[in-house]
Amino acid sequence: MTDQLRVAAVDLGATSGRVMAAEVGPDLLRLEEVHRFANGGVPVRGSLFWDVVGIHRETLAGLRKVALGGSLDGIGIDSWAVDYGLLDRDGELLGNPYSHRDARTVGVPERVAGLVDAGEMYAITGLQELPFNTVFQLVAATGTAALESAETLLLLPDLLTYWLTGEIGAERTNASTTGLYDVRSRTWSVDLAKRLSLPWGILPPLRDPGSVVAPLLPAVAQAIGQAVGEPGVPVIAVGSHDTASAVVGVPADGERFAYVSSGTWSLVGLELDGPVLSEDARLANFTNEGGVDGTVRFLKNVMGLWVLSESVRTWAAQGLTVDLPTLLSGAAHAAPLRTVVDIDDPSLLPPATAADQMPERLRALARAAGEPVPESPAEVVRTILDSLALAYRRNVRRACELAGREIDVVHVVGGGSQNALLCQLTADACGLPVLAGPAEAAALGNALVQARTLGADLPDLAAMRALVRRTHDLVRYEPRGGADWDAAARRVGPLKAGA
Known part of the structure; x- marks a missing residue:
C-alpha cells in the first residue's frame, strides 16, 4: 500500500482545459x-475543427x-467523447480532428438507418442516437x-x-x-463496421481504465522537466471519457442514487451492473456507456449549461455588462416556470454567431411553443434553468422506470453543482434531495483511478467515493413545494413530460 501519491490529472473540456496536481x-x-487554457472549435472554410496540437502544447x-x-x-487524461484523429501508416496525424458540432453529420443517422436497422444497432451498441456519434462522423x-x-x-x-x-x-x-462498440462483449463490433463499409482495421486495441499505458517518451519527459530513463513517469488509462471519471467522483454513501454530471453537457442517469437494451x-x-470497474452508465445526454454559456457569450459580444452571479440573482427573482422550452431542441446545438444568437433561438422556441417570450437576460437565464431542471x-x-430502479437522492457533480439556483x-x-458537489468530480475520478493503479488502498468504487466524502464538503438541497412542475412538464410536450 502506498501512503501518499502525487499525480497529474489532465481534464479536457470542450470549452476549456485544465491540468490539475492531485495528492x-x-x-x-x-x-x-x-x-x-481556453478551448473550442476553430472554424476553417466552413468546417469546425479542434486545435489538437494546441491542446497538446497546453497539456505539456x-x-x-x-x-x-x-x-x-x-x-491521466480525460476528455469529452466521440471526436477522433486519424493517423497514417507513419503514425502522423492526417489533418485537424473535426469538432462534433460541425454540420457534416446532418442527415447521416437517417442514411445509416437505411443500412442497419436502428433497433439492431441499439441491441449491439446500446448507444443513444446523437447526430455526432463517431460512427456517423466516419460515415460522413x-x-x-x-x-x-x-x-x-x-x-x-x-491521441x-x-x-x-x-x-x-x-x-x-x-x-x-x-x-x-459491442456493449455486451466489450469489444469492437467489426461486423457492424463492415456493414457500414467502414475501414474496421483502423480501430485500435482496447484497454481497460486503470491499466498502465507506458512511461513518458524520453523527449516528452525532457520537455516537462522529468529525468529521462527507467522507470519513467507512467501514463495511466483512466476513465478517459470525462463522464466516466466524473461518476467515479460521485460521493455516494450506499444510497440508491441518480447522478447529473452537469457541465457543458449534462449527463443524467444511473450506474448499473449491465446494459438496458430494451x-x-x-x-x-437512452445510452449504455462503459464505466470504471465494468459498470454501465445508463444515461441521457441533455444539452446542458452550453446554452447558458453561449447566451452569456452573445451578450458580452453585444457589449452588455453581464456577469454570471448578477444574472443568476436576477433569474432567482424572475417568475418561476413562466417560460419552459425543450432544452434538447437541435436548434440549440450549434455555436452562437452574430447572425444566429442563442437568446434569439430560445425566444424562437418559446414563440413556436406558445410560451411567453423571455425578453430580459434574467428571464432568458430563468428559462434555461427551469427547462434544464x-x-x-x-x-x-425515465431512467429509473427503464432500469426498474428506485432512488433516494440525486447527486449533482461538475460545474453545475456550484449553481445554487439550478x-x-x-x-x-x-x-428528491439533491447533494451538490464536488465540482471537480472528473479530475477527482481521474486521480483516484491513477492512485489505485499506483498502489493506493482503494479497492473498489465504494472506497474511492468514501474518500471523496471524507475530504469534500457537499451542499444538500431539499425539495420545496409551490411550483407546479407537473403542469410545466406537460407544457414542454406530451412526449417529453415524463412521469
Missing part, C-alpha cells in the same frame, strides 16, 4: 489547478508546472482522402496519450461512445 492518501484527496505546459511543484507519480467521412489513407483511429484522449507515450490504443469508457430504452434514446426530472424518472430547482422538480 491522494488515506485521508487526503486534494486538487490544485496549475494550468488552465501544464505537466511542466505540475512537475515543478513536486514529485510526479502518474499522469466515407470517400475522403483522410479516411482512405488512415491506418489508425484514435479518440482524442487516446494525446499516444503523443505522450508512443502507444496505440483505445480506452473502453470512451470507445463505448463511438457507436462501433426497445423502450432505445425509443427513449425539467429535463433532469424527466430523464431521472441545484434547488433540480430538487424541486425531481421531488
Whole structure:
C-alpha cells in the first residue's frame, strides 16, 4: 500500500482545459489547478475543427508546472467523447480532428438507418442516437482522402496519450461512445463496421481504465522537466471519457442514487451492473456507456449549461455588462416556470454567431411553443434553468422506470453543482434531495483511478467515493413545494413530460 501519491490529472473540456496536481492518501484527496487554457472549435472554410496540437502544447505546459511543484507519480487524461484523429501508416496525424458540432453529420443517422436497422444497432451498441456519434462522423467521412489513407483511429484522449507515450490504443469508457462498440462483449463490433463499409482495421486495441499505458517518451519527459530513463513517469488509462471519471467522483454513501454530471453537457442517469437494451430504452434514446470497474452508465445526454454559456457569450459580444452571479440573482427573482422550452431542441446545438444568437433561438422556441417570450437576460437565464431542471426530472424518472430502479437522492457533480439556483430547482422538480458537489468530480475520478493503479488502498468504487466524502464538503438541497412542475412538464410536450 502506498501512503501518499502525487499525480497529474489532465481534464479536457470542450470549452476549456485544465491540468490539475492531485495528492491522494488515506485521508487526503486534494486538487490544485496549475494550468488552465481556453478551448473550442476553430472554424476553417466552413468546417469546425479542434486545435489538437494546441491542446497538446497546453497539456505539456501544464505537466511542466505540475512537475515543478513536486514529485510526479502518474499522469491521466480525460476528455469529452466521440471526436477522433486519424493517423497514417507513419503514425502522423492526417489533418485537424473535426469538432462534433460541425454540420457534416446532418442527415447521416437517417442514411445509416437505411443500412442497419436502428433497433439492431441499439441491441449491439446500446448507444443513444446523437447526430455526432463517431460512427456517423466516419460515415460522413466515407470517400475522403483522410479516411482512405488512415491506418489508425484514435479518440482524442487516446491521441494525446499516444503523443505522450508512443502507444496505440483505445480506452473502453470512451470507445463505448463511438457507436462501433459491442456493449455486451466489450469489444469492437467489426461486423457492424463492415456493414457500414467502414475501414474496421483502423480501430485500435482496447484497454481497460486503470491499466498502465507506458512511461513518458524520453523527449516528452525532457520537455516537462522529468529525468529521462527507467522507470519513467507512467501514463495511466483512466476513465478517459470525462463522464466516466466524473461518476467515479460521485460521493455516494450506499444510497440508491441518480447522478447529473452537469457541465457543458449534462449527463443524467444511473450506474448499473449491465446494459438496458430494451426497445423502450432505445425509443427513449437512452445510452449504455462503459464505466470504471465494468459498470454501465445508463444515461441521457441533455444539452446542458452550453446554452447558458453561449447566451452569456452573445451578450458580452453585444457589449452588455453581464456577469454570471448578477444574472443568476436576477433569474432567482424572475417568475418561476413562466417560460419552459425543450432544452434538447437541435436548434440549440450549434455555436452562437452574430447572425444566429442563442437568446434569439430560445425566444424562437418559446414563440413556436406558445410560451411567453423571455425578453430580459434574467428571464432568458430563468428559462434555461427551469427547462434544464425539467429535463433532469424527466430523464431521472425515465431512467429509473427503464432500469426498474428506485432512488433516494440525486447527486449533482461538475460545474453545475456550484449553481445554487439550478441545484434547488433540480430538487424541486425531481421531488428528491439533491447533494451538490464536488465540482471537480472528473479530475477527482481521474486521480483516484491513477492512485489505485499506483498502489493506493482503494479497492473498489465504494472506497474511492468514501474518500471523496471524507475530504469534500457537499451542499444538500431539499425539495420545496409551490411550483407546479407537473403542469410545466406537460407544457414542454406530451412526449417529453415524463412521469
